[in-house]
Amino acid sequence: MNKILVSDYAKCSGCKSCEIACSFHHFGECNPSLARLTVVAFNERGLFVPEICRQCRNPWCVNACPVDAIVKDAETGAVVIIAELCTDCRACADACPFGMIKVNPSGNVFKCDLCQGEPACVKVCTTGALKYAKPADIYFERAVISASKSGGAI
Amino acid sequence: MSYGWAGRILRVDLTKSKITRQALPLEWRTKFLGGSGINDWILWNEVGPEVEPLSPENRLIFGVGPLAGTILPLGSRTHVTTRSPLTGIFGDTNAGGFWNCMLKYAGYDHIVIHGRAESPVYLLIDDDEVVIKDASKLWGHDVYETDSILKKELGRNVCVAAIGQAGENMVRFATIMFDRYRAAAKAGAGCVMGAKNLKAVVVRGSKGIRVAKPKVLFHIAEELRNSLDPNVSQGIAAFSRYGTTSLLSLYNVLGCHSVRNYQDVIFDKMEDISADKLLEKYVVRNISCSVNCPLNCCHWWEIKDGPYAGEAGAKPEYIVINSMGIHLGVNNLEAILHFQNLVNRYGLDSTETGTGIGLLMELWQRGIITENDTDGVSYEWGDVNVIEDTVKKVAFRRGIGSLLADGTVAAARKLATEAEKYVCHSKGMTEVEDVRGFPHWALAYSISTRGADHLKAHGQIDKQRREDVSQRIFGVPDVGIPTSTRYKGKGVKYHEDLAAMVNSLGICAFNVLSLSLKKNPKRAVHMPDYASIFSAVTGIKMSPEELMKCAERIVCLEKAYNAQLGLSRKDDTLHGRWMDEPCPSGLGKGMRCADYLDECLDEYYQERGFDTRTGLPKIEKLRELDLDSVGERLTKLGVYT
Incomplete structure (x- = not known):
């Protein structure tokens, strides 16, 4: 299977460099409101949760698109919008339960395309809250963390 | 655009x-x-x-x-x-x-x-x-x-x-x-x-910020990120882990805390409130206090049990642990964390709040004030209930809190004739990092345009004993020697300009300091290097000299602002025991600011191109900085006569 992008809120410091890097990469400007991922801040709990597109295997957005303008990129696994076909009807944005289909001020929809396999957000994340790797490796690492905790308890 | x-x-x-x-x-x-x-x-x-x-x-x-x-x-x-x-x-x-x-x-x-x-x-x-x-x-x-x-x-x-x-x-x-x-x-x-x-x-806001040279800036940002990545550099990792609480142990060795209202500089109960205790027992994770910072030096803490159970918050910074803890003889870390939230909630400066309460405690200790002056409350060192109560009184201007709410110097003047000598301040603002053994800081507090303060000419070259960095920037090692009075005017001018530059560019002093203190000179970033960063962002060509001139201009404008209010060299000084009471312990044991401050001020004014007699920017200096209109107004107001 392809590499996947995952987020781990327990490691997120809330610095938002990922949001700025994303908008800079795709739109040439520093603008979190144009980022394809969103770090939701729960200041009162000191908690920051990066919401990312999960590139679903059975995507809500693809199923909702009436003109088949969203397809899965076989190489990267990214669910991408084909601009030429898209009518900006926002059916995909309404369908996505994670809020990861965004709409810019001109009304165009856009979403994470994994930067052709080199996500700009991951490059600037120094805490490890964002990772782009093979699922087996990512979830093995989580198992190691969990095991070391229970191991400590034993 | x-x-x-x-x-x-x-x-x-x-x-x-x-x-x-x-x-x-x-x-x-x-x-x-x-x-x-x-x-x-x-x-x-x-x-x-x-x-x-x-x-x-x-x-x-x-x-x-x-x-x-x-x-x-x-x-x-x-x-x-x-x-x-x-x-x-x-x-x-x-x-x-x-x-x-x-x-x-x-x-x-x-x-x-x-x-x-x-x-x-x-x-x-x-x-x-x-x-x-x-x-x-x-x-x-x-x-x-x-x-x-x-x-x-x-x-x-x-x-x-x-x-x-x-x-x-x-x-x-x-x-x-x-x-x-x-x-x-x-x-x-x-x-x-x-x-x-x-x-x-x-x-x-939903609009973006555009930069003039995206490709150049992307490259610069990548290099800076590598230099500031805690995963790459040990020094950065330590700063990321401890933040400013690393100063707790360092300052206990150097001797620059303020213990029980400046009566000592080394805290005898440091193990009770140490940074490691804070990190191991209360800190849940490190978070970033602002946008795009890889340092994440801010601590998110939670108290699980005891009288403060359920309380959680961000930081505390070293200065809060000093002013609301060490300064008041408090060795209860949970109480200090609670005080941090209390001053945050009410919106109080922890330093001035701490020095006000510290003053009451010392006056109480010396019998200068009694229950008749304090709403019937005993002001014993380290009494966390009295501190909490007083913080509330200050915020709501109730009872003795109303007195403290006008500032510690003003409160001292009203409390007793001899009270003011127990307040350490410059220009009416108090500070809690003891400066007696550290001429850089004594000078920095004295000349600060907003009053005694550790950030207006913030540098750590001396306290980190970085003679190498001093040599690199100033061509002499002395700025990196903590107790030496030599070249401190040079060092303070540099750091005052640096702070003005950092605060004008909108970035964090800690990131800038971390870059300048890097051990490998190839990757150290100093003040002039920000000129190319500025140009890549703004598209305005600026040479390193021009950028440093901007910083100097900003500092001189603040000096001019105070000059029009009648301030001059006489105000660039310290008050209280820092001046004339010898430092009781630590690296600077026996040192008093009165013994060396004048000499440092002379050097500082010379470095600045100021008149050493008045401590004011000369009119030629203001012209050189393209501040002609500022000089004209000062002349009109009679500042130079």
């Missing part, structure tokens, strides 16, 4: 409920950069000597610099400038948070507030939509409550700058709190906000 800057100033007249927008003049950008520099220029032009700090005519100026909110991993800061109601002179203060970038994303670099609303209001900025809204329901709520109420109403994607009850009650050292936890603590900016009946400034 504006690169780096959003390009506009928002002006809000609360008396007339009038909102206007002004283009940020190009000349201001090239002369004063942004943030603190442009704030200073606005203050100079609009708040003359006749304007009282708490009058509607005083300005409350917010400013964010051109580098904030870009891809640079240098953090982001807001600078707030006003005429201070605590000291009566130039006042400014700086804070992290996310508010600053949000303001730029909404399309503004500065907000200038003037006038006074008839009843409590808050300002809501949503890109181009700016509205003055009724805040009667918010008035009386603390900072955390205000933040929550506003977010519930407006959504989680707004950023809130608010005052607590201390600002409402015009405590003269009230803070403005950004994003709940980041304090613009100095100079009583929150008091000015309260006097204007302004409870909060709420911002949401």
